[in-house]
Amino acid sequence: MAHSTDLIRNVAVAGHGGTGKTSLVEHLLFQSGAIAKPETVESGRTISDYSDEEVARKISIHASLCHAAVGDRKINIIDAPGSSDFVGEVLIGLRACETAILLVDGRSGVQIETIKTWRNLEARHEPRILFISRLDEERASFANSIADVHEKFKVNPVAITIPMGEGTALKGVVDVLNQKAWARPASHDQKETPIPVPAEYKDALAAARAQLFEAAADGDDELMDKYLSEGELSQEETLKGLAEALAGGRVIPAFAGAGAQNVGTAALLDFLAGIAPSPRHMLPEKAHGADGSEIEVHVDPDKAFSALVIKTQIDQFSGRLSFVKVVTGRLVQDMEIHNTRDGRKEKVGKIFTAQGKKLEEVPELAAGDIGIIAKALSLHTNDTICSPDQNFTLEKLVLPTPVHLLAISAVNKKEEDKLNEALLKAAEEDLTFQVHFNGETKETVIQGMGELQINMVLDKIKSAQKIAAETRVPRVAYRETITKKSGAEYTHKKQTGGHGQYARVVFEVEPVERGKGYEFENKLFGQSVSKGYIPGIEKGIHQAMEMGVVAGYPVVDVKTVITDGKEHPVDSSEMAFKIASGSFQRGDQGRQPGASRTDHEPQGLRRGEEPGRRDVGSLGASRPHFRAESRRRRHRGDRRPGSAGGAPALRHRSSVDHRGHGLVRSRVRSLRADHRQDRRRRRQGGRGIQGPGRRRGMISAGARI
Ligand SMILES: Nc1nc2c(ncn2[C@@H]2O[C@H](COP(=O)(O)OP(=O)(O)OP(=O)(O)O)[C@@H](O)[C@H]2O)c(=O)[nH]1
Ligand SMILES: [Mg+2]
Numbered sequence: 001m002a003h004s005t006d007l008i009r010n011v012a013v014a015g016h017g018g019t020g021k022t023s024l025v026e027h028l029l030f031q032s033g034a035i036a037k038p039e040t041v042e043s044g045r046t047i048s049d050y051s052d053e054e055v056a057r058k059i060s061i062h063a064s065l066c067h068a069a070v071g072d073r074k075i076n077i078i079d080a081p082g083s084s085d086f087v088g089e090v091l092i093g094l095r096a097c098e099t100a101i102l103l104v105d106g107r108s109g110v111q112i113e114t115i116k117t118w119r120n121l122e123a124r125h126e127p128r129i130l131f132i133s134r135l136d137e138e139r140a141s142f143a144n145s146i147a148d149v150h151e152k153f154k155v156n157p158v159a160i161t162i163p164m165g166e167g168t169a170l171k172g173v174v175d176v177l178n179q180k181a182w183a184r185p186a187s188h189d190q191k192e193t194p195i196p197v198p199a200e201y202k203d204a205l206a207a208a209r210a211q212l213f214e215a216a217a218d219g220d221d222e223l224m225d226k227y228l229s230e231g232e233l234s235q236e237e238t239l240k241g242l243a244e245a246l247a248g249g250r251v252i253p254a255f256a257g258a259g260a261q262n263v264g265t266a267a268l269l270d271f272l273a274g275i276a277p278s279p280r281h282m283l284p285e286k287a288h289g290a291d292g293s294e295i296e297v298h299v300d301p302d303k304a305f306s307a308l309v310i311k312t313q314i315d316q317f318s319g320r321l322s323f324v325k326v327v328t329g330r331l332v333q334d335m336e337i338h339n340t341r342d343g344r345k346e347k348v349g350k351i352f353t354a355q356g357k358k359l360e361e362v363p364e365l366a367a368g369d370i371g372i373i374a375k376a377l378s379l380h381t382n383d384t385i386c387s388p389d390q391n392f393t394l395e396k397l398v399l400p401t402p403v404h405l406l407a408i409s410a411v412n413k414k415e416e417d418k419l420n421e422a423l424l425k426a427a428e429e430d431l432t433f434q435v436h437f438n439g440e441t442k443e444t445v446i447q448g449m450g451e452l453q454i455n456m457v458l459d460k461i462k463s464a465q466k467i468a469a470e471t472r473v474p475r476v477a478y479r480e481t482i483t484k485k486s487g488a489e490y491t492h493k494k495q496t497g498g499h500g501q502y503a504r505v506v507f508e509v510e511p512v513e514r515g516k517g518y519e520f521e522n523k524l525f526g527q528s529v530s531k532g533y534i535p536g537i538e539k540g541i542h543q544a545m546e547m548g549v550v551a552g553y554p555v556v557d558v559k560t561v562i563t564d565g566k567e568h569p570v571d572s573s574e575m576a577f578k579i580a581s582g583s584f585q586r587g588d589q590g591r592q593p594g595a596s597r598t599d600h601e602p603q604g605l606r607r608g609e610e611p612g613r614r615d616v617g618s619l620g621a622s623r624p625h626f627r628a629e630s631r632r633r634r635h636r637g638d639r640r641p642g643s644a645g646g647a648p649a650l651r652h653r654s655s656v657d658h659r660g661h662g663l664v665r666s667r668v669r670s671l672r673a674d675h676r677q678d679r680r681r682r683r684q685g686g687r688g689i690q691g692p693g694r695r696r697g698m699i700s701a702g703a704r705i
């Protein structure tokens with residue numbers, strides 16, 4: 001059945017890892033009757049943690065879509081992961097929903113990922129609801145958690161439910177809004193049932209209701225006058241006032257509970273269905289018209305169809321699934337759509353809604369709804385699709401840049417293409433995982449948000465595609481530049497019988513603004529060097545820049561000014577001037593540009609490191625092998641030094657989330673093995689490991705998947 005816009009509620013469930021999001025979602029579905037039996041995360045059979053990786057690791061990795069029905073309302077729920085490695089999936093959830101439920105673990109208070117999510121919600125002006133979770137566990141405290149929220153976010157949450165007892169004594173919750181209590185069921189797979197508020201909680205209820213009225217009246221003068229004169233509001237006024245205050249971000253409703261024990265789910269469901277804002281309350285989507293002009297698009301069922309592809313999932317059985325949020329109009333099976341990215345028209349086949357991995361076919365999706373288009377091969381995440389007569393592009397979801405880098409290759413070279421294909425597929429599913437080929441270092445480099453995410457992708461490829469791959473620290477493509485004005489002069493003279501070679505060049509080199517690349521200026525006066533030789537000079541300088549000055553890396557961001565020169569009527573040639581200009585690199589017979597301090601700039605960054613120039617005047621000096629290697633390369637004629645001894649792009653932490661897996665340990669083992677091998681080689685009089693492998697805390701090579 002298709003639901004109209006006003007009957008839809010979209011909520012993203014987010015918060016720090018392990019706060020009980022998936023358990024809460026499972027029991028919300030159960031309490032609503034969407035599923036007959038709730039499962040536990042431990043059993044690996046929950047609705048929202050269904051992928052093999054999630055089942056194996058017992059953590060959420062993907063944003064999964066499910067839905068519950070309360071009366072005539074359809075509540076779409078997106079269960080987001082808690083680990084920072086999967087922040088992209090959290091942002092997808094926040095973007096697609098009008099409301100977020102933020103979980104705070106009742107034992108530990110506000111944790112870092114919850115803070116980050118809060119900031120995101122603030123920036124998006126998105127209404128949020130707090131759920132203080134795991135209150136059945138020892139040391140859990142609702143009051144302390146609320147105090148922590150107050151301290152960290154400078155807000156005064158308003159309790160919609162309060163716990164009856166805490167820790168092992170948790171007996172249920174008092175529903176402040178509806179003046180009843182919900183008893184804790186005998187076991188998690190039984191529903192919460194309403195009971196009268198026990199006498200011992202009457203005072204707490206009265207105090208909480210006073211706060212509730214204040215929050216409901218806040219921002220509405222009429223309601224405030226009534227509350228101040230009569231001391232209370234009617235239920236209808238309270239609901240209306242709260243709904244407006246929540247949609248306007250003036251109130252942060254707080255719930256108490258223990259999702260895995262099915263405590264606190266009934267009141268939360270009622271609240272979501274009755275008070276959470278409908279998609280119409282969502283702030284307008286920013287978009288660009290066909291002419292590039294900025295426009296705003298409101299969720300509106302009465303307009304022509306448009307939707308944003310929020311996520312792409314490539315399922316082993318169902319094929320390509322494009323998750324869409326309908327913004328205007330209706331998405332109807334078999335309708336023709338227009339992809340504004342490439343102007344392509346496509347016919348939509350079947351459309352679905354999802355209960356975790358279970359797809360449920362629906363005839364249409366109304367504005368504000370979230371659903372799935374199956375097997376639309378041309379759709380990509382962030383595409384805007386509209387009815388053929390419309391043409392605007394909704395603003396893309398902006399995701400953070402992945403900062404962890406690894407070079408990767410297939411163990412069996414014949415599987416390289418297959419591996420690249422699998423990596424690219426993974427990158428399509430998760431925009432915070434990227435793959436590119438570095439032409440300079442001749443490496444395929446993968447980039448992700450963290451080890452957990454990268455390991456997860458590689459494990460999936462290993463188990464699904466049976467491709468063995470190995471990863472290592474990527475080589476770093478450095479650049480050289482100069483920091484102060486310098487110059488060079490050189491006379492190239494050779495007499496080998498017949499025509500000789502003669503050319504003299506004098507030039508200055510100065511640094512230019514970063515990113516400018518290379519500038520060339522000819523300041524020769526008179527006829528000292530014929531015009532025809534100038535290209536030879538430029539080519540010579542260019543070639544020398546490619547070869548580098550100090551460590552053999554391409555020189556960038558310099559300006560070369562030719563100030564003087566001399567030619568011979570018979571022996572000069574373009575080639576002779578090209579050779580003479582090579583003094584840029586060699587610095588023979590004069591002032592060498594490289595004699596001024598030279599900086600290198602790594603193309604890859606360590607985690608948390610800003611791109612920036614680094615003084616490596618001392619770097620070359622402190623690493624003799626570095627310069628020796630560079631000289632060797634030049635001698636071999638290798639113009640693209642690959643295996644740099646510079647800062648590797650990835651610094652591995654010594655441990656990962658305890659629920660992660662052992663790849664880090666295996667990398668550390670591999671590092672130790674490398675070092676053992678190194679020591680053995682040294683004992684045998686050979687050379688030790690060169691480059692990054694020798695640097696403390698860095699991995700040289702060899703993590704296999
Ligand atoms: N006792 C108790 N345990 C809970 C409760 N909620 C969750 N747990 C347990 O806490 C662990 C993590 O629960 P999840 O529901 O996976 O937490 P999550 O927030 O979804 O975790 P991520 O998605 O990985 O961030 C599991 O072992 C749950 O059984 C609760 O209310 N009470
Ligand atoms: Mg989860």
